[in-house]
Amino acid sequence: MRSGAHVKSVAALENFRAALGLFGDEVSQTLAALQAEIQAFVDWLEHDQLKFWRAEIRSREERVAEAKADLHRCLSATIDPQRTPSCHVEKKALDLAKKRLQEAEDKLKLVRRWIPLVRQAVMEYRMKTEPLRGAAASDVPAAAARLRSSIERLEEYLRIAPPSAAGSLTPDRLSESAAQPASLSGQASDDVEGGRQDRAVADTGTVAGAVPDEHGTTA
DSSP states (O other): OOOOOOOOOHHHHHHHHHHHHHHHHHHHHHHHHHHHHHHHHHHIIIIIIHHHHHHHHHHHHHHHHHHHHHHHHHHHTOSOTTOOOOOHHHHHHHHHHHHHHHHHHHHHHHHHHHHHHHHHHHHHHHHHHHHHHHIIIIIHHHHHHHHHHHHHHHHHHHHHSOGGGSSOOOHHHHHHHHHHHHHHHHHHHHHHHHHHHHHHHHHHHHHHHHSOOTTSOOO
């Protein structure tokens, strides 16, 4: 047998409905903030980083060319053809320029390698969070609306219900309430029947006392 709902506080239901709505709003806002951060990172990787390292490669290529030219001038500046200058500073500068160029090229390769991996990770994240986002956007507001409707019906019931019935009523209590009048009716019938019997006895005694005895007198 189904039991009734023991509603002891409509205010508690209203507080729960408000908390449910707040939960849905916080989930939606959190997911939106995360999505904004993810998109910002993707834009930084796919645009800013690509642009930066491409520009760095061009700049460092120019520095390598300048270092080569400096070394060539150093090597050509000797007066004695039998003596080759060391040009140690220029050679060291050229080596450093080449290393920096290689670093920039490696960075660009890493960026290009990470772009598809990040796109895949973002797609998987969106697929996994989509049910939660949909629930926060649709299911939670729908549940809050159903709660609001139930609260309104309870409030309407409390306005029109008698004071004794305004509490928490279950089918068992309703059955007990229905059985109480029948019990009282049975008790009243027994009392009436007992009163009738008492009056009958009294009447019999009165009649018997009114019958004259053999001497012509009455009791």
